[in-house]
Amino acid sequence: MTAQAAGQERVLTGTHFMLGDHACAEGALAAGLDFFGGYPITPSTEIAERLARRLPRVGGKFVQMEDELGSAVAIIGASAAGARSFTATSGPGFSLMMESIGLAAMMEIPIVIVDVQRASPSTGLPTMVGQSDALQARWGSHGDYGVAAYSPASPQECFDLTLLAFDVADRYRIPVLLMMDEVVAHMTERVVIPAADAIQRGQRPRPDHAPGATRHLPYAVGDTLVPPMAHAGEGYCVHMTGLTHDERGYPALNEATHNQLVNRLVDKVRLNAGEIERYEEYALEDAETVVVAFGCTSRSAREAVKRGRAAGRKCGLLRLVSLWPFPEARLRGLLERGRVQRFLVPEVNLGQMRREVERLTQLPVLRLNHAGGAMPTPEDILAVIP
Amino acid sequence: MSGSAPIIASTHPNDGLLRADRFPHILCPGCGIGTVIHCYVDAMAASGLALSDHACVSGIGCSGRAAGYVNVDSYHTTHGRALPFALGIAVYKPGMRVTVISGDGDLAAIGGNHLIHAARRNVDLTVICINNFNYGMTGGQAGPTSPRGSVASTAPEGVHDRPFVLPDLVRAAGASMVSRWTVLHVRQLRDAILRGMQKRGFCFIEALSPCPTNFGRANDLGDGMAEMEVYRERCELADGTPGYDALDIDLTDHTRPILVGDFLDIERTPYQPVGEHTA
Incomplete structure (x- = not known):
């Protein structure tokens, strides 16, 4: 010590x-x-x-x-x-x-x-x-x-x-x-x-050839959609730009390259969402009311669900550990089980993550919002859980 | 290259230092940015260091395209942000010689805060500021170095603002080395860049350059060659370290000299961020 x-x-x-x-x-x-x-x-x-x-x-x-x-x-x-x-x-x-x-x-x-x-x-x-x-x-x-x-x-x-x-x-x-x-x-x-x-550390994908051996293409990708990264000072002579660029890293100011590049930037996350997203479930097995919460608010939500359960209310918590990607597949899975009657999204804003839930369901999405400076208490949340 | 232009030589001695596969470049006839790039790669060759020891960082604008033409690790960043990007490389890899090549608008307007703070810290960078007195790429708008009275698309009646005099600004902020040359002074410019590469600390070189397409045309300066004539006739080697008024430029007043020279070259402790490896 x-x-x-x-x-x-x-x-x-x-x-x-x-x-x-x-x-x-x-x-x-x-x-x-x-x-x-x-x-x-x-x-x-x-x-x-x-x-x-x-x-x-x-x-x-x-x-x-x-x-x-x-x-x-x-x-x-x-x-x-x-x-x-x-x-x-x-x-x-x-x-x-x-x-x-x-x-x-x-x-x-x-x-x-x-x-x-x-x-x-x-x-x-x-x-x-x-x-x-x-x-x-x-x-x-x-x-x-x-x-x-x-x-x-x-x-x-x-x-x-x-x-x-x-x-x-x-x-x-x-x-x-x-x-x-x-x-x-x-x-x-x-x-x-x-x-x-x-502590296991994730690694950057790195070039599999020595600098100078063959030409390094900074943005050439394989199936993973993530190009190997060469660093300044290693001899690969990379060029990187915020402009739309081809696999050499050179500006390529045309719509086809742009469309392909931007789609890949989005797909890197979209197609790997299952690996990147994180969430936690609490008492969701037979929940009719699913509280979706994150950060400090999820602490009050957990306590509210615990008390609600003790009082016989069928409620559970889906805690968003990752806001983005939003655990969309999990939410759809809950809906397919057919038990969920409603959602409740308490948050210290005026309904930002609630939009994500509303986007995925026709069920009622109850709100509990504060603009900031205070967070909902377990009592506040429990009061909204039927 | 298209059609009828005769090919005089198939290779150039600097081909290995440039990304020749990116030619033809985007720069206009008479523009001085290519000359600055040439001086930079000449200095790089003279430095005796491997290409992998060099990095080049640019911002946005015509000068910001410089990084894209040199065959070293090169980064074309966002508008005004070349200096903090370069700081990140230089601090993490202090053995590298990191050069920033960017324009007056990029470095002194939107990036002005980074400029004075990089100079204050004496970050180990060589900064080549290509000053063509306007925003060239976007069609000739007034910038922070546009001389009073000069005409620009956003100053049709002439610029009223006082300009920055960049060597004076950067010297006052704490730089180790400050020079001003023009693209006519290729040897002095190359030598200043080389000294900057060899020196530890913040080295700033202003390179005055014609922009015949925009600034030159709007202000009746003629083509690029004509503006070079202005440099040849009016540039004077400064004595010592001139201040704001002496360095201020008025391209229309033919009686006033344009002061150039190596204004400052002193030893100051280069930036050693907390966390420098002492082992």
Whole structure:
């Protein structure tokens, strides 16, 4: 524990009583974080502060950038050179990072962005909870592209899902967004960190030929739809651009190339959704009311379902661990069983993920919303469960 | 190349440094960007380093296409963001020589905040800012370096804003090396780029370039050759480190010199981000 306290271990193996933001930072370190570029913003700042102390001592680079525009691009540049890199922000900074989510998606350079959501829009309630960036995570940058987004419900999940986020980013060469919320970020709970050698890391697909042996085509793909990635400095002489490009990486400004490229960027996630998506079920076997919830709200929802069951109400919880991909196949599966009478989607926004449920069913989708600054209590949710 | 143009030589000594399969390029006749690319690859060859030690990063615009023509790891990023992208490479792989080639609008307007902060930090980069006084690719709009009085599509009555004088701006922000040359001064330009590659820290080279299609035509400067004549007649080697007013450019006032030179070359501790490997 002495060495751990000094923060010289990359993986803080053991059981901790840890803040959600700190658990996220530790998850990044355990994932092999090489480069952090960020700009302080409440309520994510503890992630940067923790890494400012921890990352240099394990050989990584911590850079406090001039703004979130620069932060998002710096981590793309570092990732292009082979670094596992990420940044952490909140709504206002997340908005500034949107253009670079598109760049990372288009260049297929893996990055992880943490958005600790606060009550929005604009400056909103900087220190208070929100879940209203959920759709922005999916659709915020211009154009069509694929991303994954996870929403932790506990400090333990802040650790676990940060690990997962890096793996998914690398495997599919996509931007992965960790959609935390202020409540989970500022919650302190037990966090169990495994032994370093127990952590399996997903890998980027890499060229199977030495540089110079044959010409490297940076965007030539096989069946996986994910091209092997060569890094700056390795001798492959890659060219990457945000313009529509062919398999050489060269600009190819025509509709046919564009259509093929953008479809592949989306299909990488769409066709691999089963591998990327995550959800948790609780008491769904015979549920007539299915509560769909995520992040801090899912904690109240679980307690409400537990109490509802004790009172004889047939309710269950589908917890969205991944917001994107939305676990569409699972929801359809529940509907096919024929027991479900209604859905209830409590969230700290005015109905963003409810739209996804409504898109998939003709059944009533009940709502319980707050614009931000407060989250629903178990009593609030229980009151809506018939 | 189509049709009747005679082929003088089938290869060029710099072919290995350029992506020859991308030619013909998109640049207009008389544009100076090709000359800057030539100076860059000449400096790269003179650096004695392997191509794999070099990376080139560009933003958006005509100058932003530079990265696409050089045969090193090259990244054509978003508008204004070449510098933070390059910082990410340079910080993570400090052995690499990372060069940013981009335009005045990209680096000084939409990317202006990144420019002054990269200079402040003294990030180990060589930045070649091709200044053609306007947004060329999009049809000649006014930019942050458009001289007062010059005509642009978004300033039909002439530019009223005071321009940035980039060498002065970047020097004040903390750069290690600052030069200004024009695309007429190919040897000086190449040498400045080479010194920038060899130096640790933020090295900024402004390369004045004709844009005959847009800026030149709108301001009666003639074709590219005519603007080169202006450079030849009016450029003077600066003494010491001139300030804003001395470096300010008025292309229409023929009595004023355009100051060029190597204005600053000092030793300053290069950026060592917290987390530099000490082992």
